[in-house]
Amino acid sequence: MADDKLTAQETKEQVLWVAQEMLRSGLVEGTAGNVGARLPDGNAVLTPSSLDYLEMTLDDLVVCDLDGNVLEGERSPTTEKALHLSALRLHENIDATMHCHAKHATMFALVREPIPAVIEEFDVFVGGNVEVAEYRTTGTDELADEVASRVATKACVLMANHGLFAVGKTPKDVLHIASLVERTAEIVWGARALGSVVPLPDEVNQTFSGYYRYGRTGKF
Numbered sequence: 001m002a003d004d005k006l007t008a009q010e011t012k013e014q015v016l017w018v019a020q021e022m023l024r025s026g027l028v029e030g031t032a033g034n035v036g037a038r039l040p041d042g043n044a045v046l047t048p049s050s051l052d053y054l055e056m057t058l059d060d061l062v063v064c065d066l067d068g069n070v071l072e073g074e075r076s077p078t079t080e081k082a083l084h085l086s087a088l089r090l091h092e093n094i095d096a097t098m099h100c101h102a103k104h105a106t107m108f109a110l111v112r113e114p115i116p117a118v119i120e121e122f123d124v125f126v127g128g129n130v131e132v133a134e135y136r137t138t139g140t141d142e143l144a145d146e147v148a149s150r151v152a153t154k155a156c157v158l159m160a161n162h163g164l165f166a167v168g169k170t171p172k173d174v175l176h177i178a179s180l181v182e183r184t185a186e187i188v189w190g191a192r193a194l195g196s197v198v199p200l201p202d203e204v205n206q207t208f209s210g211y212y213r214y215g216r217t218g219k220f
């Protein structure tokens with residue numbers, strides 16, 4: 001859908017940079033989290049399993065078809081491979097995916113409470129409240145089905161007792177979305193210590209989240 005499609009090389013370079021930035025910006029610790037993207041030929045590039053992000057090179061990335069068969073790369077793909085591929089299969093209007101364990105967002109995932117869209121920017125980039133997907137065990141096809149189905153008209157969903165999953169047009173977009181979700185989760189958490197959070201007017205939520213849906217689907 002993007003008219004400024006990345007080449008295969010640019011996509012891989014962005015996946016690597018975004019994976020490293022995900023660590024540097026504190027969205028994950030250690031080798032947790034993973035990034036995926038659709039390549040121009042329809043296959044997907046994924047980060048490998050259990051490798052230090054700061055030592056990772058382009059050669060460590062793994063190319064799979066959307067059924068999960070490894071086409072390129074010496075390493076094993078991320079253990080959340082099914083989640084990334086399921087989202088890319090289900091949603092043709094996104095080309096990049098990220099799973100991370102951002103601290104404040106994960107706090108909402110533990111109490112299984114949505115992160116409310118109480119900031120206009122959040123509606124525009126995320127498409128409304130970030131809901132909590134049902135709990136499923138990490139790395140399973142059941143988790144992939146449950147979580148990937150929740151990002152049809154939103155850019156992000158919380159994974160119960162685990163973290164978050166974000167989708168976008170490019171790896172840089174998903175980094176921005178995951179960072180915005182984390183920042184908003186922290187702001188809401190802090191604001192609740194100060195007093196009650198006042199929701200945006202309904203019509204503002206509708207209109208602004210409509211901009212997001214329009215960007216994804218061409219429909220408000």
Ligand SMILES: [Zn+2]
Nearest residue numbers: 033099162163
């Ligand atoms: Zn995880």
